[in-house]
Amino acid sequence: KRRRIVKQYARLRIKHKFSAKKTTSCPKALQEIADKEIAELPLNSCRTRIHGRCVVTSRARSFVRPWRVSRIMFRHFAVLRTTCPACREPCGSGCLRQSLRATCGQVLSCLFVQFCAICRQ
The missing domain is CATH 1.10.287.1480 (Helix Hairpins)
Structure with a gap:
């Protein structure tokens, strides 16, 4: 509103x-x-x-702006991305993007896992 x-x-x-x-x-x-x-x-x-909110949980506190998620969800998704340490940038870089599914099964439209050239192989 x-x-x-x-x-x-x-x-x-x-x-x-x-x-x-x-x-x-x-x-x-x-x-x-x-x-x-x-x-x-x-x-x-x-x-x-206007206060930023997490797109997954709607949590208003400790909001990480580039990814539009709370710190808790950010840590959760960071653990999932530990296989490729080169991909540590928010959405907007030129890497290949693939939508990530949360544990509840919802597709997040703004959060992407980015794969570098090493991961594409």
């Missing part, structure tokens, strides 16, 4: 923030008006209110 609200008010928030607030050449009256307009926006429209 918050992500939707942030997306809805993003342009308005950026417009008010950078139009009069950040420019030093604007008069104080315009800066105060911009402050009031930002204050009138919903609190949930602020981007800092």
Whole structure:
């Protein structure tokens, strides 16, 4: 819900923030008006209110951002990947990717096991 609200008010928030607030050449009256307009926006429209969650367990604490999983799931998947020590990068590198199944059988869309040239053989 918050992500939707942030997306809805993003342009308005950026417009008010950078139009009069950040420019030093604007008069104080315009800066105060911009402050009031930002204050009138919903609190949930602020981007800092969004908190990352694990895609497997929905755990909010100790979230590892590049992989979008909690530290517990990160350790679990790291143990599964010990066969190839060269593959220690988050998804985004050019290695061959293969979707990984969790122990519960769900396919994780954002977490990939990456195989280097050694593993492809």
